[in-house]
Amino acid sequence: MRARVLVRPKAGILDPQGQAVERALPALGFDGVSNVHVGRLIELDVEDPERLPEMCERLLTNPLIEDYEIVASAQ
Amino acid sequence: MSSSTSSLEERYRQLGLTDGEYARIIERLGRAPGDVELAMLSLMWSEHCGYKHSRRLLRRLPNDGPHVLMGPGENAGVVDVGGGLAVAFKVESHNHPSAVEPFQGAATGVGGILRDVFAVGARPIAVLDSLRFGEPRSSERSRYLLDRAVAGIGHYGNSIGVPTVGGEIYFEGSYEQNCLVNAMCLGLAPHSRLIRSAAAGPGNVVVLLGALTGRDGIGGASVLASAELVGSEGGDQAKRPSVQIGDPFTEKKLLECCLELLDRELLVSLQDLGAAGLTSAASEMASKGGVSVRLDVGRVPLREPGMEPFEIMVSESQERMLCVVEPERVADVLGVCERWEILATTIGCVADGDSFQVLDAGVVIADLPVSVLVDDCPLYDLEPVPFAGALYEAPAAVLTGSETPAETLLALLRSPNLASRHPVFEQYDPIVQSRTVRRPDEADAAVLMLPDSSAIAVSIDGNGRRVACDPRRGAMEAVYECSANLACVGAEPLGLTNCLNFGNPEKPHVAWQLVEAVEGLALACEQLGVPVVGGNVSLYNEAPTGPIFPTPVVGMVGKLPHAEAAGRLGFTLAGDAIALVGPFEPSAVGSELSKLRGLPPVGELPVADAARIRVAHQAVRSRVRSGAFHSAHDVAEGGVAVALAECCIAAGLGASVLLPNGLDPFGEAPGRAFIVSGPREALAPFVVIGEVGGDALTIDGLLEVPLSELRDARDAGLREWV
Amino acid sequence: MRFGIVRFPGSCDDIDALQAAARVGEAVLLWHADHDLHEVDAVIVPGGFSYGDYLRAGAIARFAPVMAEVEEFAREGGLVLGICNGFQVLCEAGLLPGALLPNVSLKFVFRQVELEVVRAVGPFTGSLGFDPPTHPAPPFPRLSIPVKHTTGRYYAPDDELDRLEAAGQVLLRYAPGHNPNGSLRDIAGVCNESRNVFGLMPHPEHAVDPLTGSADGRRIFESMRSHVEQHVLA
Numbered sequence A: 001m002r003a004r005v006l007v008r009p010k011a012g013i014l015d016p017q018g019q020a021v022e023r024a025l026p027a028l029g030f031d032g033v034s035n036v037h038v039g040r041l042i043e044l045d046v047e048d049p050e051r052l053p054e055m056c057e058r059l060l061t062n063p064l065i066e067d068y069e070i071v072a073s074a075q
Numbered sequence B: 001m002s003s004s005t006s007s008l009e010e011r012y013r014q015l016g017l018t019d020g021e022y023a024r025i026i027e028r029l030g031r032a033p034g035d036v037e038l039a040m041l042s043l044m045w046s047e048h049c050g051y052k053h054s055r056r057l058l059r060r061l062p063n064d065g066p067h068v069l070m071g072p073g074e075n076a077g078v079v080d081v082g083g084g085l086a087v088a089f090k091v092e093s094h095n096h097p098s099a100v101e102p103f104q105g106a107a108t109g110v111g112g113i114l115r116d117v118f119a120v121g122a123r124p125i126a127v128l129d130s131l132r133f134g135e136p137r138s139s140e141r142s143r144y145l146l147d148r149a150v151a152g153i154g155h156y157g158n159s160i161g162v163p164t165v166g167g168e169i170y171f172e173g174s175y176e177q178n179c180l181v182n183a184m185c186l187g188l189a190p191h192s193r194l195i196r197s198a199a200a201g202p203g204n205v206v207v208l209l210g211a212l213t214g215r216d217g218i219g220g221a222s223v224l225a226s227a228e229l230v231g232s233e234g235g236d237q238a239k240r241p242s243v244q245i246g247d248p249f250t251e252k253k254l255l256e257c258c259l260e261l262l263d264r265e266l267l268v269s270l271q272d273l274g275a276a277g278l279t280s281a282a283s284e285m286a287s288k289g290g291v292s293v294r295l296d297v298g299r300v301p302l303r304e305p306g307m308e309p310f311e312i313m314v315s316e317s318q319e320r321m322l323c324v325v326e327p328e329r330v331a332d333v334l335g336v337c338e339r340w341e342i343l344a345t346t347i348g349c350v351a352d353g354d355s356f357q358v359l360d361a362g363v364v365i366a367d368l369p370v371s372v373l374v375d376d377c378p379l380y381d382l383e384p385v386p387f388a389g390a391l392y393e394a395p396a397a398v399l400t401g402s403e404t405p406a407e408t409l410l411a412l413l414r415s416p417n418l419a420s421r422h423p424v425f426e427q428y429d430p431i432v433q434s435r436t437v438r439r440p441d442e443a444d445a446a447v448l449m450l451p452d453s454s455a456i457a458v459s460i461d462g463n464g465r466r467v468a469c470d471p472r473r474g475a476m477e478a479v480y481e482c483s484a485n486l487a488c489v490g491a492e493p494l495g496l497t498n499c500l501n502f503g504n505p506e507k508p509h510v511a512w513q514l515v516e517a518v519e520g521l522a523l524a525c526e527q528l529g530v531p532v533v534g535g536n537v538s539l540y541n542e543a544p545t546g547p548i549f550p551t552p553v554v555g556m557v558g559k560l561p562h563a564e565a566a567g568r569l570g571f572t573l574a575g576d577a578i579a580l581v582g583p584f585e586p587s588a589v590g591s592e593l594s595k596l597r598g599l600p601p602v603g604e605l606p607v608a609d610a611a612r613i614r615v616a617h618q619a620v621r622s623r624v625r626s627g628a629f630h631s632a633h634d635v636a637e638g639g640v641a642v643a644l645a646e647c648c649i650a651a652g653l654g655a656s657v658l659l660p661n662g663l664d665p666f667g668e669a670p671g672r673a674f675i676v677s678g679p680r681e682a683l684a685p686f687v688v689i690g691e692v693g694g695d696a697l698t699i700d701g702l703l704e705v706p707l708s709e710l711r712d713a714r715d716a717g718l719r720e721w722v
Numbered sequence C: 001m002r003f004g005i006v007r008f009p010g011s012c013d014d015i016d017a018l019q020a021a022a023r024v025g026e027a028v029l030l031w032h033a034d035h036d037l038h039e040v041d042a043v044i045v046p047g048g049f050s051y052g053d054y055l056r057a058g059a060i061a062r063f064a065p066v067m068a069e070v071e072e073f074a075r076e077g078g079l080v081l082g083i084c085n086g087f088q089v090l091c092e093a094g095l096l097p098g099a100l101l102p103n104v105s106l107k108f109v110f111r112q113v114e115l116e117v118v119r120a121v122g123p124f125t126g127s128l129g130f131d132p133p134t135h136p137a138p139p140f141p142r143l144s145i146p147v148k149h150t151t152g153r154y155y156a157p158d159d160e161l162d163r164l165e166a167a168g169q170v171l172l173r174y175a176p177g178h179n180p181n182g183s184l185r186d187i188a189g190v191c192n193e194s195r196n197v198f199g200l201m202p203h204p205e206h207a208v209d210p211l212t213g214s215a216d217g218r219r220i221f222e223s224m225r226s227h228v229e230q231h232v233l234a
Helices: A016-027 A049-060 B005-014 B020-030 B037-045 B095-100 B102-118 B138-158 B221-226 B233-242 B247-263 B277-289 B309-314 B328-337 B370-374 B405-414 B463-468 B471-489 B508-526 B590-594 B608-628 B637-652 B707-719 C014-022 C065-074 C083-092 C158-166 C218-231
Strands: A001-011 A042-044 A066-073 B068-070 B078-083 B085-093 B123-133 B164-171 B180-190 B206-209 B268-270 B292-296 B320-325 B345-353 B357-361 B363-369 B437-438 B446-448 B455-461 B493-503 B530-539 B551-560 B577-581 B629-636 B655-657 B673-677 B687-692 B696-699 B705-706 C001-005 C027-033 C042-045 C079-083 C098-099 C110-118 C141-149 C153-155 C169-174 C186-191 C196-202
Touching: A001 A049, A001 B370, A016 B020, A016 B577, A049 A066, B005 B037, B020 B037, B037 B277, B037 B309, B037 B363, B037 B370, B078 B493, B078 B530, B078 C042, B085 B455, B085 B493, B085 B551, B095 B102, B095 B138, B095 B180, B102 B138, B102 B180, B102 B247, B102 B637, B123 B138, B123 B446, B123 B577, B138 B164, B138 B180, B164 B446, B164 B455, B180 B455, B180 B493, B180 B530, B180 B551, B206 B247, B206 B328, B206 B357, B221 C014, B247 B268, B247 B309, B247 B320, B247 B328, B247 B705, B268 B277, B277 B292, B277 B309, B277 B320, B277 B357, B277 B705, B277 C083, B277 C110, B292 B437, B292 B637, B309 B363, B320 B328, B320 C186, B328 B345, B357 B370, B363 B370, B405 B590, B405 B705, B405 B707, B446 C141, B455 B471, B463 B471, B463 B508, B463 B551, B463 B655, B471 B508, B471 B551, B471 B608, B471 B629, B471 B673, B493 B508, B493 B637, B508 B551, B508 B608, B577 B608, B577 B637, B608 B673, B637 B655, B637 B673, B637 B696, B637 B707, B637 C186, B637 C196, B687 C083, B696 B707, B705 B707, C001 C014, C001 C065, C042 C065, C042 C083, C042 C158, C079 C083, C079 C218, C083 C186, C083 C196, C110 C186, C153 C186, C169 C196
Parallel strands: B123 B164, B292 B357, B493 B530, B655 B696, C001 C027, C001 C042, C042 C079, C079 C196
Antiparallel strands: A001 A042, A001 A066, B068 B078, B078 B085, B085 B180, B123 B180, B206 B320, B206 B345, B268 B320, B292 B345, B357 B363, B437 B446, B446 B455, B455 B551, B493 B551, B577 B673, B577 B687, B629 B673, B655 B687, B696 B705, C098 C153, C110 C141, C110 C169, C169 C186, C186 C196
């Protein structure tokens, strides 16, 4: 099946990419934006979705600094 | 294939061929070309590959010298540096791709020039960049291009482990739409590992190494590199899909893999894939070897499904190399590639004759004489007409002329063209590979140690504003200045490479700039005895507002016997005397100060006395080597006053000087004169003008500025924009 | 004394580390795909961009076959030094505490920085020739060593940082005003609890010769040699 893993910086961790985007938006006229965070999206086809959490813990994310969310969708 | 005449015309014109060129193709082939053939021909006959407006002119450049091992025509020029070692080097432009997508454009510019250097068997050991943008103060686009191009250069060079040891950046309005990104690479090789690109040995196998082939830069050579940029946003946006994406990680593996293949003597010849991809690489290899080549596009590993044969033949996907291998060594080659995780595929063979055959699943889909592809591209004579009057707009005035000399000096130090490059250089790794004896800002040329404790030095220069004033003398000055930079570290020139960045050569005044500049380069090279071992031409650098400043960029490589004797630009010792060495009759024409005062780039540049320049360079070189001079710095943009300020800032030491009568402190005449320091007795034969010491720069009767103010002004100039 | 320098695809400072180590002992390259440390006395995981820094710096390299051997070697008390990308790899592998995040500037930074030697004890900083040799108080002795990286901001949760400091695992800090990347508590280099694994973002292998900048980094390699000679080979 097709799976998506959303990876984002853990809450409270300094996220300079998010901050840079947050600073850039008002400059383009987009006011009222806050709490911007930049993460990653990993898409993969997996035979055994049960193993996704383990993949996330071991390779796809660094649990010390990143949170993940698995979004599975049947193909 | 059964298209009507009008759509055929449309097609070859869209591919950049003129009616005359198409007629010439029919005449040479004795038939109409097929689709794949037309795509191949249009690229090989483009300005970018065929050099059709510059090839005749380039014959004027001297390329013989006692140290030259490989001259123009190979992937890179090569000079002997002693001890059984050779240095390969070349500068190349990636202007139009960088104007479209500056990060990837600059990154792949670096990737391309690295491949040129390891294609001759040399390990890349240094990168330098020559960049031109519009005014950062007034142009957001220019700030964006600067930021992204610098990031792209750093991304590729830093990630692949090749130090960026120097470079130059200028900001002028004429580069606003058409920025320049020229990258130079140096490589080091034992003589035994040098390899040429000529294919040889009928029956030998052609192997494609590296990345998968995708739809990158399809038509890049004719559409991106040889047509004037469409100025509107829409034009740039529409071109975005054909931008090449760089992958320094794959190139790092490819580099190590190729060098191991060469160390194990497994290759007959090697060539990088650049503009026009497989078409250009294979036809150049065949042409140089006087053989035929046959490729099967069905064997080329693809990144995307459904690619058409013509797309495979002209794809500019990065990080690929083509090599020729004897059949009995193919297994060994594939083994080395597997170890480096580099994809290697046999895609064809070498045969006798003069034909370039392309097959798809066994069916011949293109069959062209190699000579037609490579040699029959029409060469055009330029029709130069000198341009009288102001071709370029006057820049916005920053100074009125009523400022005090101290205010003028600070304004010059703060101007983006003269300010400290530190905010940019800090984004590059200058020390990886452990050879860097002089980092940027420490000396006028970068110095890299060789295994026998000697060293090579390298510098890159080119001031478009001065060439705009006076193309011949402006180009000569670029050569003088590089040689002066090398003299300041104690190095003697071995050879040079150049990149000619000009506007549309079909316009008579641009043709005149080009002809005059090439003449200037040739004259200065002859005067100083420096051969041109390679180079690159980038034409059609124009926006609707007009051409760029004519910008010949010169990269020069030299040698010094002892790395530990390499010179520095900053003063070193309080109490040292300061002297002005060299024939120096500066003028305000084309100077940085004239620009700050809002004057257009017009007027005659000062005459140069070649014999006296040679003597001055020799004097500085030998005294830096012997240690008699404690520091040496050439007087360039901003004149003597700025040069003195730079020597003070680099040292954290002040100076007190009295300038010779009537000398314009801000006048320029690059490449002629030097500010040197040392013990008074060592400087006796020269014009001693003062002494190192204190915490201010004092020019008697003119100005006194504290060191901290000088440093703050110079530090602030670019920091604001980077 | 024999150093082994791991070479991953994308390692850039491997040869620099090899040459630096060769100034104080023997040095050999260790291939990433081998399950063999060739009986070296210490392992250096060098700088560069292993696997292009793709996914996260060090994330893929830490699963290379040779790393299984390095982890085993470390568990048995062998000396492992991670420099820059090597530090990132060792953190990803869990051999060192914490993680390296993108610089606050989000840009690559090259700079010659001043480091303070916070703890002059143990195999890596124990014999830097400082007097007194153990746990100097401020002013700390300094080293001039270059940094060059995009992902060098040292991070660990607050309580973890407290624990590291209390346990004396922070060996090097950026001197005041020299923190190039926003590392928490100015941490430039940390070791594991048993003190045989050390990672730092600055590049000691690029500070082994005054001609190319500084020779201060050489003392870290010398320190490793003395430790091995006194405790392993003796």
